[in-house]
Amino acid sequence: AVVSTQSTGDLAESHVTRATQNLARHREHNPDLKVQFHCGSYYEIPAEVRALGPFTHVIMQTSIFYAHHRIDDVLREVSGVLQAGSGQLVTTDFLRRAPLEELGEFMRLNSMGTVLSGEEMEAAFERNGLTFTQAETLDDHCVKCNIAKRNKMVELGLVGPNPAFFAAREEFVRDGKITFQIVIGKKK
Numbered sequence: 387a388v389v390s391t392q393s394t395g396d397l398a399e400s401h402v403t404r405a406t407q408n409l410a411r412h413r414e415h416n417p418d419l420k421v422q423f424h425c426g427s428y429y430e431i432p433a434e435v436r437a438l439g440p441f442t443h444v445i446m447q448t449s450i451f452y453a454h455h456r457i458d459d460v461l462r463e464v465s466g467v468l469q470a471g472s473g474q475l476v477t478t479d480f481l482r483r484a485p486l487e488e489l490g491e492f493m494r495l496n497s498m499g500t501v502l503s504g505e506e507m508e509a510a511f512e513r514n515g516l517t518f519t520q521a522e523t524l525d526d527h528c529v530k531c532n533i534a535k536r537n538k539m540v541e542l543g544l545v546g547p548n549p550a551f552f553a554a555r556e557e558f559v560r561d562g563k564i565t566f567q568i569v570i571g572k573k574k
Contacts, residue, residue, distance in 0.1 A: 399425050429456060431463045440469040446477040450569075455499035457507070461514035465573055468516075473573035475516060478524065480555075481507060484563035492564060495554045507569065516571040525559050528566035532556040 402423045413419050426432040428446070444464050453460045464475050482489055482501040489501055502510070508518040536552035538544070558564040 428453065428460050428463055431467055436467055439467040441467055441473060442469055443474050443476060444468060446475070448478050450477045451480040451496070451498060451501065454502045457502060457510045458514060461510055461516060465515040468573035470573055474519075475569075475571045475573075477569050479507070479567055479569050481565050481567055481569075482563065483565055488563055489558070492554050492558045495548075495551045501564065504565075504567075511571045515574050517574055518569070519572050520568075520570040522568040524566045524568060528559045529556050532559075 402425050405423045409419070409421055409423070422438070424432055424435050426435060428449070444467065446464075450457075450460060461475075467473075468475065480496070480498075480501060481504050483503070486500065493499070493501060504521065511518040532552040532555040536549045536556070539546055539552070540549055555564075559566055
């Protein structure tokens with residue numbers, strides 16, 4: 387079974403409603419598709435989701451970096467629902483390459499209390515029953531994507547993040563102070 391749990395801090399329940407509606411259309415062509423959507427938090431995975439585990443994979447797309455200040459809480463929760471010996475956590479994450487003192491503007495614009503380094507993330511995995519197995523750099527993709535998003539926001543006059551938000555992501559990654567990674571860990 388595939389389960390998607392959206393943090394109520396990240397996505398509104400309306401996103402789960404829309405995903406459920408989209409799922410109905412997908413089931414027309416794939417009636418055996420086993421997917422459920424739940425609202426919850428990665429700080430405390432809901433009991434109804436835990437009851438469906440253990441899971442072979444937990445995937446977090448562009449959200450874990452908002453929780454670096456509570457990384458042990460998140461990884462403990464995720465580790466607790468993964469299949470022992472084989473369960474995989476796959477996430478995209480901003481990690482720092484520069485000292486924290488140089489990242490104040492990046493952290494402010496991204497509402498981040500801190501940014502972990504790759505070594506700090508590996509240590510957090512270990513503390514929480516996970517083995518850090520792989521990281522793949524997506525820096526070029528991140529720069530291109532944030533340029534495109536910034537330009538589209540300006541072009542269409544959209545209300546949303548300030549264009550400086552996207553520019554900071556582009557600049558800090560391009561300058562090598564921050565890296566954007568796919569990070570993979572396996573449950574021990």
